[in-house]
Amino acid sequence: MNYAKTVIFLADDDEDDRYFLRQSLQEVYPSVRVVEAQDGSELLNLLDAWSQQPAPQPVHLILLDWNMPKLNGLEALMAIKASPWLRHIPTVILSTSAESTQQNRAYRSGASGYLQKPASYAHLNQLVRSVSSCLVGAAAD
Template sequence: MEKSLKVLLVEDNLIEIMKMNRTISLLKLKHTIYESKNGEEALKFLENKENIPDIILLDLNMPKISGLELLKIIKANEDLKHIPTIILTTSNNQKDLLECYKTGMSGYVLKPLKYEDYVKKIETVLAYWSINELIKI
């Protein structure tokens, strides 16, 4: 049975944030989306143990702290490293992909240009993680 997820979306682009929220609404999903506009905001959000999400959707190209830097911080933290972290990016750079896998990401999803394709990908990603057994702390 699919369960409702607490999802932390770390994304600096307002249009991408709106696109995610529109997709969740369109698909009539009951997931809760928390938004952080950069890595610093995400770390501040994650300091509160009550905010620990089920999964993190993380953009790579962000100001202040890049997605890769944030991924490394999360995976080095004993309290956070169990959280499945999925990269959601426009970068199909093989170096980025390899570095993210080495760091311990749970998935690497390229954002498609067409909205319909984006909806299908997000639906698939969220459906997959909503049937997984996830750590609740």
């Protein structure tokens, strides 16, 4: 598979979490382009600007933190799934919580996945490999 043209959008208000996710994504797939946002509102603005480019590359995956200011992950997810341009993009919620009611809300709102943030970098790499092979791989082929 050619990951050179793969684009992943990542929204998380925690700078360290964004850093480790980006590092893990680029370690697993060095040529993946990661576009980062600090919250759901900034993410939607970046996605809108991306779509306005003359020939935008397809977005293969969106990763959303559940707890963010301005527009949280669930609110951003609902906006993504309401958009004809964005609704087809696999969107995964990441959270420190494993609460089943929260997971159910995410899936009912259109999430492609709900994953608990791992405690170690090694587990983060495993998570990135799993998500990428299941969701990005299908979209990039």
